[in-house]
Amino acid sequence: MNEISLMPEEQYQRLQQRNAADVKELWDLLDQVKDPEVPVLSIWDLGILRDIERIVEGEGERILITITPTYSGCPAMDNISTDVKKALNEAGYPDVTVKMSLSPAWSSEWMSPEGRKNLRAYGIAPPEDADLDEDGLTPDAHAQCPHCSSRNTRRISEFGSTACKALFQCNDCNEPFDYFKKI
Amino acid sequence: MSDAIKQATLEYATRLGDDSVVLGHRISEWVSYGPFLEEDIAYGNVALDYIGRARMYYTYAAELADDGRTEDDFAYMRSDRDYRNLLLMEMPRGDFAYSQVRQLFADVYATVMLPELLKSKDETLAAIAAKAIKETKYHLRRSRDWVLRLGDGTEESHKRTQKAVDQLWGYTHELFDMDETEQLLADNGIGVDVSKLRDAWHAMVSSILTEATITVPEDSWAVRGGRTGYHTENLGHMLTEMQIVHRSHPGCQW
Numbered sequence: 012m013n014e015i016s017l018m019p020e021e022q023y024q025r026l027q028q029r030n031a032a033d034v035k036e037l038w039d040l041l042d043q044v045k046d047p048e049v050p051v052l053s054i055w056d057l058g059i060l061r062d063i064e065r066i067v068e069g070e071g072e073r074i075l076i077t078i079t080p081t082y083s084g085c086p087a088m089d090n091i092s093t094d095v096k097k098a099l100n101e102a103g104y105p106d107v108t109v110k111m112s113l114s115p116a117w118s119s120e121w122m123s124p125e126g127r128k129n130l131r132a133y134g135i136a137p138p139e140d141a142d143l144d145e146d147g148l149t150p151d152a153h154a155q156c157p158h159c160s161s162r163n164t165r166r167i168s169e170f171g172s173t174a175c176k177a178l179f180q181c182n183d184c185n186e187p188f189d190y191f192k193k194i
Numbered sequence: 195m196s197d198a199i200k201q202a203t204l205e206y207a208t209r210l211g212d213d214s215v216v217l218g219h220r221i222s223e224w225v226s227y228g229p230f231l232e233e234d235i236a237y238g239n240v241a242l243d244y245i246g247r248a249r250m251y252y253t254y255a256a257e258l259a260d261d262g263r264t265e266d267d268f269a270y271m272r273s274d275r276d277y278r279n280l281l282l283m284e285m286p287r288g289d290f291a292y293s294q295v296r297q298l299f300a301d302v303y304a305t306v307m308l309p310e311l312l313k314s315k316d317e318t319l320a321a322i323a324a325k326a327i328k329e330t331k332y333h334l335r336r337s338r339d340w341v342l343r344l345g346d347g348t349e350e351s352h353k354r355t356q357k358a359v360d361q362l363w364g365y366t367h368e369l370f371d372m373d374e375t376e377q378l379l380a381d382n383g384i385g386v387d388v389s390k391l392r393d394a395w396h397a398m399v400s401s402i403l404t405e406a407t408i409t410v411p412e413d414s415w416a417v418r419g420g421r422t423g424y425h426t427e428n429l430g431h432m433l434t435e436m437q438i439v440h441r442s443h444p445g446c447q448w
Contacts, residue, residue: 084246114321168232
């Protein structure tokens with residue numbers, strides 16, 4: 012029997028928003044902007060692209076992009092703003108404003124299904140590949156190894172190469188790997 | 195927003211920003227000195243979270259001030275007497291036990307304070323709290339684990355942890371002080387009445403320290419002054435280092 016995959020509510024809402032947008036071509040255009048630290052994830056996949064508005068002002072128009080940070084101190088946000096502006100400028104939109112929105116706070120639930128698949132292929136375990144501990148935090152073992160799919164793994168560090176990741180090692184294939192934390 | 199409330203909110207956002215940037219900078223001093231690589235990275239991560247919070251608070255303060263200043267002006271162009279951070283945050287990094295004990299005190303404080311700030315009628319402050327709460331869970335688990343490990347560890351690590359607790363305890367009373375500014379904001383549902391949080395903080399800290407075989411100190415002395423700009427000598431030295439590049443090259447971008 013085929014497993015029916017259920018899309019999380021947050022994910023469904025985001026997809027609805029994108030499909031109903033009157034600037035759908037801009038949403039598509041921004042798929043080319045990737046997270047500089049995790050280049051297989053677009054800002055849409057990561058869920059930090061929150062809104063795109065086209066504001067008509069007199070003769071001209073202005074594009075307002077709303078993004079939200081994953082973690083408070085994520086140093087990639089400045090880069091991402093620059094990349095968003097550059098992508099739109101090159102596509103013929105000279106007047107672009109990127110706004111940072113803090114509320115609602117980013118959740119890893121917003122990550123797209125494609126993004127999760129790409130992450131795994133890239134060697135990073137996506138948030139759902141570990142069962143959280145009783146505090147709702149990253150467990151100390153059993154995140155699924157993205158290389159050999161073993162669950163026989165252990166946490167090496169709760170904090171990884173970027174704020175959004177923890178570090179694990181697989182006891183079967185011995186490879187270390189990043190786990191994208193659920194938050 | 196009335197003028198009085200706006201001024202108070204500006205002051206409040208600045209205070210919370212000062213707490214965050216000072217502690218964030220202190221933690222960052224451990225980068226490349228951690229006891230092992232993963233711990234080094236962990237410290238860098240926590241420092242980033244705090245510096246990120248500072249940016250959010252300062253950006254909001256700058257927006258309220260509306261006088262052309264930016265977040266950078268708040269962080270880099272004010273002197274120690276203008277800073278309003280809690281003294282606990284500016285204490286030097288000390289040895290590893292000292293830093294972890296301070297971190298535990300700060301993390302438990304964030305754990306009891308942020309859920310209250312989340313209820314703020316001020317949307318920006320509530321949004322910052324929502325973001326910070328999630329990260330704080332990870333911070334607390336780490337500092338708690340370290341204090342347990344060090345306190346209940348070797349004779350040497352136990353001795354150092356107890357010493358750190360005794361030395362820092364007197365700086366924790368200030369965490370629960372209120373003044374006119376914060377009272378006004380608390381009365382208006384914007385700020386947190388921290389005076390009501392000491393019991394919860396004390397209970398959580400005591401239980402962790404006891405488990406770590408550390409004696410919870412009696413309340414015998416207290417130092418205050420951070421919120422009025424009277425600091426220990428440590429802050430000036432720290433700011434000198436933190437601000438020198440920005441002040442030497444004003445307006446420089448890279």
